[in-house]
Amino acid sequence: MIIANDLHKSFKVKKELVNAVNGVSLEAPDGQITGLLGPNGAGKTTTMRMLYTLMRPTSGTVTIDGIDAIANPIEARERLGVLPDARGIYKRLTARENIEYYGRLNGMNDATIRARIETLADSLEMRDILDRRTEGFSQGQRTKTAIARALVHDPRNVILDEPTNGLDVMTTRAMREFLMQMRREGRCVIFSSHIMQEVAALCDRIIIIAKGRVMAAGTPDELRALAGNDNLEDAFVKLIGTEEGLHA
Ligand SMILES: Nc1ncnc2c1ncn2[C@@H]1O[C@H](COP(=O)(O)OP(=O)(O)OP(=O)(O)O)[C@@H](O)[C@H]1O
Numbered sequence: 001m002i003i004a005n006d007l008h009k010s011f012k013v014k015k016e017l018v019n020a021v022n023g024v025s026l027e028a029p030d031g032q033i034t035g036l037l038g039p040n041g042a043g044k045t046t047t048m049r050m051l052y053t054l055m056r057p058t059s060g061t062v063t064i065d066g067i068d069a070i071a072n073p074i075e076a077r078e079r080l081g082v083l084p085d086a087r088g089i090y091k092r093l094t095a096r097e098n099i100e101y102y103g104r105l106n107g108m109n110d111a112t113i114r115a116r117i118e119t120l121a122d123s124l125e126m127r128d129i130l131d132r133r134t135e136g137f138s139q140g141q142r143t144k145t146a147i148a149r150a151l152v153h154d155p156r157n158v159i160l161d162e163p164t165n166g167l168d169v170m171t172t173r174a175m176r177e178f179l180m181q182m183r184r185e186g187r188c189v190i191f192s193s194h195i196m197q198e199v200a201a202l203c204d205r206i207i208i209i210a211k212g213r214v215m216a217a218g219t220p221d222e223l224r225a226l227a228g229n230d231n232l233e234d235a236f237v238k239l240i241g242t243e244e245g246l247h248a
Contacts, residue, residue, distance in 0.1 A: 001188050002028040002051060002157055007060035009046050020046040021057075022212035028190045028205075030156065033183050035203035036192040039240065043212040044192040045085050045161055051190070052082045052159050064157055078106070081155035083163055087146040091135040095126065095145040098134060099152050106153035113152065120148040123181060125174050139166040147178075158182055160191040164198060176202055200232050210240045 009021040021043045028034035036044045049055040051062055053073040062069040062076075069076035089098050096117060103113035121127045126144045129137070134145055143163065151158065163179070164172045179202055182189050193199050199206050200220050207217045216226055216239045227235035 001030050003063045005061045007050055008058045010058050020212055024214055026207050028188050030188045031186045032204040033189045033202050035199035035206045036209055037199045037206055038209035042209045044209055048159055048161055052080055079155055079157050081150040081158040083147050083150050083160040085161040087142050089134050089145050094131050094133050096130045098145055099149045102149045103152040116152050124148055140171040157188045163191055196233055196236050208239050215239050
């Protein structure tokens with residue numbers, strides 16, 4: 001379970017202060033998919049970077065399964081699988097080697113890593129690319145490799161930054177099925193998107209972020225009711241206050 005309380009993050013750009021995240025609180029329970037939805041520049045990536053301990057908040061707290069992620073980042077990371085916005089896979093290694101490397105960094109033995117790769121290769125439908133060098137991989141193939149790598153140590157909590165970004169229809173469908181599988185396995189899944197239909201179709205709870213703040217949070221039905229609108233798309237536009245950047 002991931003809990004964030006009153007997260008703030010500002011960046012100094014020349015003499016100006018950019019307030020990227022302005023008091024975001026959220027709770028993502030186990031066995032549920034929680035979606036962060038918001039237009040470009042809303043603060044989704046910055047929020048996630050703080051959740052997965054890459055970035056220290058200016059203020060606020062994050063706990064991962066009850067562990068204070070700011071005070072104990074290494075312990076928190078052991079419980080986290082992360083697909084960062086920059087996928088960052090090693091191009092001189094094969095997909096399998098990329099995944100194995102992370103398994104070793106996580107202190108796993110070779111037999112456990114091998115078995116885990118078998119499971120992930122099936123779930124992610126990536127058996128055909130496992131032993132190819134990742135140089136030249138398509139965007140979808142890179143994303144699959146990065147997700148398998150993120151999950152090699154079987155983390156209970158999974159944070160994915162725009163996992164379907166740039167994927168074709170079939171690969172997007174496979175990715176959605178994979179997210180639902182993680183939910184069935186009881187994991188806590190958080191993913192970000194600016195595609196309203198995707199978030200509505202997959203998420204148990206949606207957190208709408210704009211201008212670094214949580215504008216609304218709830219189930220798709222609750223958000224419809226909150227906006228007083230049966231059409232989810234219109235509800236989102238109303239809650240965010242602009243249509244800009246919402247669509248793919
Ligand atoms: N390292 C940084 N230095 C300066 N400004 C930053 C930095 N990181 C993010 N920002 C700013 O913070 C704001 C939020 O950015 P963020 O990447 O979190 O948004 P996002 O919701 O993920 O957007 P997108 O959907 O476009 O990826 C933006 O105005 C961005 O320019």
